[in-house]
Amino acid sequence: MATTTKIGLEIHCQLTGAKSKLFCRCSSDYRGKAPNANICPICAGLPGTLPLLNQKTVEFAAMITLALGCKFPDDIAFYRKNYFYPDLPKNFQLTQYNAYSITSIGVDGKLEYGNGKDARIRRVQLEEDPGRLVYASGSMDTSVYVLIDYNRAGMPLVEIVTEPDFADPKDVRMFLDKITSIIEHLGVCDTKLEGSVRCDANVSIDGGNKVEIKNISSFADVEKALRYEITRQRTMASREIQVRSETRHWDDARKVTKESRTKEEEQDYRYFPEPDIPMVLLGSEFVSFIRQSMPELPDTRKERFMSKYGLSAHIAQVLIGNKELADFFESTLMIYLSPKEIANWIVTDLMSFVDERQKKEEDKQHLLFAGLKVGPEHIADLARLVDQETINRATAKQILGQIVRTGEMPSALAKKMHASRIDDASVLAQAVQSVFQMEQAAVHDARRNANVANFLLGKVMKITKGTADPKIALEMIQKKLKED
Amino acid sequence: MPLYTLEAGQVVEGIKNREFSAEEYISQLLGRIEKVEPKVNAFVTLNKEEGLNRARMLDKKIRDGEQSGPLAGVALSIKDNICTKGMKTTCASKMLESYIPAYDATVIKRLMSAGAIIIGKANLDEFAMGSTTEFSRHGPTRNPWDISRVSGGSSGGSAASVAALECTASLGSDTGGSVRCPASFCSVVGLKPTYGLVSRFGLVSYANSLEQIGPVGRTVSDVVSILNVIAGSDENDHTTINSNKPTYSLQERKGFRAGLVMEFTEGADPGVSKMIYNAADTLEKQGCKCEEVSLPSVQYALASYYTIATAEASSNLARYDNIRYGFDMNPEGYEWNSYFAKARSNFGEEAKRRIIVGSYVLSSGYYGKYYLKAHQVRSLLKHEMETLFKRYDVLIGPTMPILPFKIGERIDDPLKMYLVDIDTVVANLTGMPAISVPAGFADGLPVGLQIMADQFAEQTMLDIAYLFEQAAKVQRSPEL
Numbered sequence: 001m002a003t004t005t006k007i008g009l010e011i012h013c014q015l016t017g018a019k020s021k022l023f024c025r026c027s028s029d030y031r032g033k034a035p036n037a038n039i040c041p042i043c044a045g046l047p048g049t050l051p052l053l054n055q056k057t058v059e060f061a062a063m064i065t066l067a068l069g070c071k072f073p074d075d076i077a078f079y080r081k082n083y084f085y086p087d088l089p090k091n092f093q094l095t096q097y098n099a100y101s102i103t104s105i106g107v108d109g110k111l112e113y114g115n116g117k118d119a120r121i122r123r124v125q126l127e128e129d130p131g132r133l134v135y136a137s138g139s140m141d142t143s144v145y146v147l148i149d150y151n152r153a154g155m156p157l158v159e160i161v162t163e164p165d166f167a168d169p170k171d172v173r174m175f176l177d178k179i180t181s182i183i184e185h186l187g188v189c190d191t192k193l194e195g196s197v198r199c200d201a202n203v204s205i206d207g208g209n210k211v212e213i214k215n216i217s218s219f220a221d222v223e224k225a226l227r228y229e230i231t232r233q234r235t236m237a238s239r240e241i242q243v244r245s246e247t248r249h250w251d252d253a254r255k256v257t258k259e260s261r262t263k264e265e266e267q268d269y270r271y272f273p274e275p276d277i278p279m280v281l282l283g284s285e286f287v288s289f290i291r292q293s294m295p296e297l298p299d300t301r302k303e304r305f306m307s308k309y310g311l312s313a314h315i316a317q318v319l320i321g322n323k324e325l326a327d328f329f330e331s332t333l334m335i336y337l338s339p340k341e342i343a344n345w346i347v348t349d350l351m352s353f354v355d356e357r358q359k360k361e362e363d364k365q366h367l368l369f370a371g372l373k374v375g376p377e378h379i380a381d382l383a384r385l386v387d388q389e390t391i392n393r394a395t396a397k398q399i400l401g402q403i404v405r406t407g408e409m410p411s412a413l414a415k416k417m418h419a420s421r422i423d424d425a426s427v428l429a430q431a432v433q434s435v436f437q438m439e440q441a442a443v444h445d446a447r448r449n450a451n452v453a454n455f456l457l458g459k460v461m462k463i464t465k466g467t468a469d470p471k472i473a474l475e476m477i478q479k480k481l482k483e484d
Numbered sequence: 485m486p487l488y489t490l491e492a493g494q495v496v497e498g499i500k501n502r503e504f505s506a507e508e509y510i511s512q513l514l515g516r517i518e519k520v521e522p523k524v525n526a527f528v529t530l531n532k533e534e535g536l537n538r539a540r541m542l543d544k545k546i547r548d549g550e551q552s553g554p555l556a557g558v559a560l561s562i563k564d565n566i567c568t569k570g571m572k573t574t575c576a577s578k579m580l581e582s583y584i585p586a587y588d589a590t591v592i593k594r595l596m597s598a599g600a601i602i603i604g605k606a607n608l609d610e611f612a613m614g615s616t617t618e619f620s621r622h623g624p625t626r627n628p629w630d631i632s633r634v635s636g637g638s639s640g641g642s643a644a645s646v647a648a649l650e651c652t653a654s655l656g657s658d659t660g661g662s663v664r665c666p667a668s669f670c671s672v673v674g675l676k677p678t679y680g681l682v683s684r685f686g687l688v689s690y691a692n693s694l695e696q697i698g699p700v701g702r703t704v705s706d707v708v709s710i711l712n713v714i715a716g717s718d719e720n721d722h723t724t725i726n727s728n729k730p731t732y733s734l735q736e737r738k739g740f741r742a743g744l745v746m747e748f749t750e751g752a753d754p755g756v757s758k759m760i761y762n763a764a765d766t767l768e769k770q771g772c773k774c775e776e777v778s779l780p781s782v783q784y785a786l787a788s789y790y791t792i793a794t795a796e797a798s799s800n801l802a803r804y805d806n807i808r809y810g811f812d813m814n815p816e817g818y819e820w821n822s823y824f825a826k827a828r829s830n831f832g833e834e835a836k837r838r839i840i841v842g843s844y845v846l847s848s849g850y851y852g853k854y855y856l857k858a859h860q861v862r863s864l865l866k867h868e869m870e871t872l873f874k875r876y877d878v879l880i881g882p883t884m885p886i887l888p889f890k891i892g893e894r895i896d897d898p899l900k901m902y903l904v905d906i907d908t909v910v911a912n913l914t915g916m917p918a919i920s921v922p923a924g925f926a927d928g929l930p931v932g933l934q935i936m937a938d939q940f941a942e943q944t945m946l947d948i949a950y951l952f953e954q955a956a957k958v959q960r961s962p963e964l
Contacts, residue, residue: 041585041586041587044808045803045808046585046586046587046808046809047567047573047575047580047583047585047688047689047803047809048565048566048567048573048585048589048685048686048687048688048689049685049686050684050685050692050720050721050722050723051722052719052720052722053722080799082798082799082802082846084802084805084821084824086805086807086820089803089808090802090803091802091803091805092799092802100851100856145815146820148807268847268848270798270799270843270846270847270848271846271851272795272796272799272846272851272855275692275693275723275796276689276692276721276722276723277722278722278723
């Protein structure tokens with residue numbers, strides 16, 4: 001039986017590029033600091049403090065709004081979402097809300113994410129991150145107390161909500177990759193920082209009840225969580241059990257979604273407009289300012305790579321798919337302009353040295369090339385050597401294999417290898433000579449039966465302890481058989 | 485004449501010209517406080533040592549010929565919902581009984597750098613919610629004119645301390661009349677500035693969209709000196725108006741047009757309205773033109789005020805969960821939800837009432853019926869007022885519809901209590917400035933004249949207040 005699956009996403013991305021929190025002057029660089037060292041009276045919610053809207057975050061959110069093809073309202077406002085939770089210093093969260101009028105910075109967008117598919121964006125909004133709860137013994141179930149760290153409280157978040165336009169978890173993955181690339185290109189969020197991008201998802205099948213999945217710690221796990229949840233719902237449907245409308249949590253260790261321990265009843269958040277933040281008028285002047293000051297988006301960059309550098313769509317896509325790759329590519333071009341050659345070296349060869357672990361998202365804290373000792377100057381040098389036919393492609397690959405570990409310049413290594421090849425040749429010639437002397441009978445046979453040459457090769461390999469290039473050695477043996 | 489009877493201007497001049505020292509002045513005030521405080525109960529915390537230290541430092545500055553500031557030596561009581569760094573700020577609540585702020589409110593910073601001395605923190609209704617100062621954890625503040633009666637509220641401590649000569653002047657906060665009501669009841673001058681004129685940074689929020697910090701003094705001139713120091717935009721409060729720092733002065737101006745709001749006089753006690761008509765006569769004698777005017781939407785003002793104020797309050801008071809600050813309460817045996825509930829049961833009756841009402845009007849499905857409608861009334865009122873201000877410089881009427889009543893008289897009838905705010909809430913709902921000046925006495929009890937003006941028309945409002953004050957010559961301080 002065919003089933004229809006509907007998946008919607010709610011993505012939160014921290015505006016780490018904003019330098020300070022959403023409503024105060026505290027640093028947005030809170031990671032690794034002593035607990036509650038990155039707070040001030042405002043983000044700690046002390047009595048008498050007032051929120052001061054960080055203008056930069058509005059600009060960043062506006063860039064995301066434009067990148068996702070959303071429309072701007074004339075002005076934006078903030079709402080209080082009232083609920084009690086120990087990680088909220090004020091016991092309300094400042095966010096945006098569209099029930100009474102449009103106050104969020106972006107609405108009604110659309111993003112094309114690959115293979116001609118697109119998803120509608122319901123809204124883009126600014127809101128504050130709560131603090132962090134640290135359970136004494138690691139989990140809520142076993143702890144007798146909880147510690148609260150407000151260092152994160154008040155971090156600027158952009159929430160991106162999609163319509164339920166996905167049917168396949170693989171598409172969700174492509175969409176999330178595109179979002180990552182966009183916010184990286186805009187410079188608004190360092191997605192490599194732990195917890196800087198988070199995603200909740202909702203799933204329903206065959207028009208049934210919607211299930212929310214929360215607590216998915218990385219974008220990579222979203223796909224897994226969705227696959228699990230779809231299977232769970234399909235299994236229930238096949239047994240004619242109705243799927244309940246509920247919130248489930250992704251259990252990272254067991255790779256399953258599970259019922260929330262605390263039943264989340266229908267909350268009444270008692271939304272009302274925040275009186276302390278005056279409405280922010282956007283206007284056409286602001287929008288055109290954002291448009292002008294906005295960094296190049298990945299799609300535009302891809303087109304430029306194709307039209308200016310003649311790259312194929314596939315190669316260009318791989319490069320812009322990860323801003324680090326695209327930046328590496330362009331830095332290399334600054335040194336030596338051979339776009340196709342360089343793109344190939346990066347996408348095909350250099351990538352093959354990247355640790356499998358790092359290609360996945362589990363270890364995204366590090367740069368892709370962090371473990372490798374190569375920079376753009378190395379790749380530029382290598383491409384130049386190949387272009388000038390100083391070395392052939394096979395040698396170049398060998399060189400790359402070494403320099404990623406040593407950081408030596410390819411041209412220096414090529415010179416050394418050239419010299420050692422000569423040494424190798426004379427050593428090999430000596431070995432062949434001595435085998436011919438020791439195995440005279442076999443040499444005799446070999447002159448009549450070509451297959452015996454392989455026996456001689458075996459002997460050469462034995463003498464050289466396997467270090468000889470068998471192809472070259474065999475050529476040498478055959479040549480010598482003809483000579484004598 | 486004892487030093488503690490002096491006006492702010494006289495204090496500043498006297499100290500600057502070394503007729504007396506700041507230390508002498510503060511010592512005399514502390515002596516006065518010791519004498520009358522048991523009767524009045526205007527203070528929550530006294531700042532004796534630090535106050536004297538500040539005075540000595542000021543005296544040294546003056547001896548050394550340094551600049552001393554426009555409020556040098558002026559002793560202020562500060563309503564205990566305005567944050568003072570290192571000095572307890574309790575909001576007269578159990579929830580903040582030992583709370584010591586880590587920062588100074590903007591107004592405090594400005595007053596201190598102008599040379600003012602904080603002599604203590606003044607009593608109030610819990611979180612400024614009340615009209616009598618009876619809802620205080622520290623007991624009611626009594627009216628210096630008759631200590632069996634309420635001082636008004638919620639800035640009762642501020643007005644009573646000024647009337648009882650326990651300080652030069654005071655800062656209160658006015659959300660629905662909280663500066664003007666006690667000023668009227670205690671026969672002193674109290675001003676609520678235009679919304680956005682004075683920074684609220686450091687004022688513990690009750691209803692953010694309505695309230696302003698305002699000065700209380702024995703004369704219009706004292707109120708002006710303080711307003712000049714605290715007014716002006718603040719980078720820590722984005723609702724302050726971005727403009728040059730205003731400076732007000734007192735000018736002898738005549739020929740004003742005043743509208744006497746008939747809804748206010750009609751609804752007042754006969755004794756009160758008689759004094760207000762007398763006040764209008766006084767102004768006419770000074771060359772003002774007074775006419776009766778109507779403000780029909782005023783009938784919705786109280787409902788609108790209590791809807792908006794409680795809605796905002798219910799959310800503002802949510803942070804008092806006893807986690808980051810509060811009082812000693814062992815968390816053992818609670819999970820966080822029950823701990824919050826238990827801790828928050830320590831709010832006083834009136835605060836609880838407003839949290840419940842506010843949560844109700846904001847709850848899902850009622851927003852349009854109450855909160856949105858309350859805002860429509862706000863717009864309507866503002867429109868009516870603006871129309872009137874095209875024809876009149878100011879609107880006048882009684883500040884309070886009744887005379888100061890006995891302590892305990894209305895405490896069990898919240899609705900009756902709310903009704904006394906009818907004349908004052910209009911200025912808060914419209915954001916417009918208003919001042920209460922002593923108009924005289926009825927049955928031996930003070931009556932205040934309220935003067936309202938258009939947004940940022942403080943200067944006009946003050947000119948008329950000054951004109952009236954000079955003409956009416958109302959007795960300033962009670963026998964205690």
